[in-house]
Amino acid sequence: MDVIFYLIQNTLPVAIPLLLVALGGMFSERSGVINIALEGIMLFGAFFGCLFVYFVQGTGLNPQVILLLAMLVAALAGIIFSLLLSFAAVSMKADQTITGTALNMIVPAMVLLFSKMSFNSDGITTNVKFYIQKVPVLGDIPIIGELFFQKTYLTVYIGIAFLIIATIIFYKTRFGLRLRACGEHPQAADSVGINVYHMRYAGVTLSGFLGGIGGYFYSVGVMSGNVNGHTGAAGFGFLALAVMIFGQWKPIKIFYAALFFAFLRTVAYSVPLIPFLNNLNINQTYYKMLPYIATMVVLAFTSKKSRAPKAEGIPYDKGKR
């Protein structure tokens, strides 16, 4: 039983970054822009979030307040960085995949350069404890309290809140409908007076917002508050893309997909603690490959009937029919 508690407690902080980043990818792709740069956006957001924490950690603020402020900094950084993608992909009509790859490459290099030159290390190390041992009242509820309100991070609750907000924006507002229209048939959207360029900018900016926050939450929940240029986001941005495809570009399905992948990863990294798997005596590296292999298997089965936005990846050109 303890093992199950342990796995669930550890799955959630891993699932939330995946969820947020995949939601970001969803906003971007449903507006018609493929966002491969999520990996870079994550690391960029994480770097600035950690940099902020590094500067304020001596002031004695409440850790949870620092977390919230750093989250805002990371979101801002993510938005600014995502503008590079939307400028190239929407205004300049460049190849979205190539631009995204370039943006993914530039961030680790920048992080390494600045950390090496200013901190003489590969990244930023902070020492604020964001860990919540027990949420005051809710943590005392018998089983649910132990599962969801003990040994956790504030990021989990913020992530769930973002999921709800994103779902409402996506399905219940005029903006969400227009965004989806731009990803399916931009010419039709344009013909009823929707500015496709603005909508695509909005989609990519939202993905920058969520990607930056997701990146910072990754460094809080997985890297215990540190950021490193070499390991970066360890492919979480790409995994998030797979989560998004697995979730068929729909918020709630994405949430389940994120939980699935996060659970696999948690199992992979806690094999020694699980007696059953430990007795099998398989090399732990196989488990580390598991999320990536699972992605392949899942994609192989879902891609045939995939419901990808029709106009994704195609730069919108008013003159074209």
Place this chain on the structure above:
Amino acid sequence: MNKLGNITKTKSFSAFTSALLAIVLGLIFGFFIMLVASPSNAVNGFRTVLTGGFKRIGDVFYFATPILMTGLAVGFAFKMGLFNIGASGQYTMGMFFSLYVGFMWDLPDNIHWIACIFAGMVGGMLWGIIPGLFKAFLNVNEVITSIMFNYIGMFLVDMLIMGNSVMYVSTKARTEYLPKSAQIPSLGVTGSSVNVSIFIAIGIAIILFIILNKTIFGYELKATGYNKFASNYAGMNGKKNIVLTMLIAGGLAGLGGAFSILAPSTIAGSSMTYEPISVIAANGFNGIAVALLGNSSPFGIIFSAIFISHIQRGGTLTALYGYKPEIIDIVISVIIYFSAFAMLMNHMMVTFFKRRKDKRHQKYIEKTQASKDVATLDKKDTVTTIPEELEKSGNIGSSEKTDNSKNTENNENTEILSSNEDIENPIEPDLKDVLSNSENLKDTTPEKEVK
């Protein structure tokens, strides 16, 4: 002068200028980063980036070989419209297979290194064909697949190497150095690591150029890259070509891995040994930059690989001024970023200058409006006279060329046609006139010949 004008209008020239534009913008950005990082040394550091490579030409070629191969791997797939972002994984696999054959097989000296190179190619092919199969038969986007296989390959190779007691030395956290027989022959330039593989790589680039431009497979490949549906409609086997392209691309990246690991190096730890540190090989991503800069053409890739290697050498030398080699990674990724829309920027710049030129021209026209009108009238007269002459000459030419037998056939055909037309349209006078006119036109040639 006219010839030069023709060259500047070709597509490859505009690709060249846009690559140049991307490079210049990338270098400018790099200079700004250097200014921000350490203002006082920026000028000296930047000069080192640009010229540092000239002091170590041998090393420039030595480091250019692997990225030339990964560049070809990316560029070749690009021609097909596939984005082979998995060159890193294929490269790592190539390294592993070469290492395995290098350590575990006992072969004669002259054959051993060749066997190692081929093993590397097979390793790369293995990792390249899987995304190809996924794309062709399961419709999975090759970008996601090959990224996943980058990670799987990295973990797998690290695990296999750490589990092999013959190769791995746990106290040094890296493999043993390869035996002498597995090393590629050096060119013997003192103080550098340049070896035979650069010539092999350039040879492969030339072979690829021939495949792309002189074979049916290459033609089909490019046709599929231009328009997938049209080529499918024309009867080209898209699935087979996708798998084959990824197989070849994987093999090229694998060769890159083999060339880099088998090279006899004077720089400690840069080759002949592998360090499992769970990081994706950067050379695969540098291959993307090389391919984009070279406009995916094999010859362009040769030059861009040497250029990238050149600024990388310069970048490592900037350590003298307190900079880190990552500065070049930034420059390279900015170059990729700009080269993604450099063609468009190039086009915009050209139209901007043209418009200015046109405006100047417009003013000139307005000034000399009256005289121009007369001139155009004259021109019109000459234009109307030309077609008649052409017709005459054309008739003469055709009559000389064609056979007698064919002409009689033609004659019969036209007669039958004309009779049909008469039956079908007996009433309408206008149409009939037109038809009879056209009949006359058609009949002229045979009549002359019969005479």
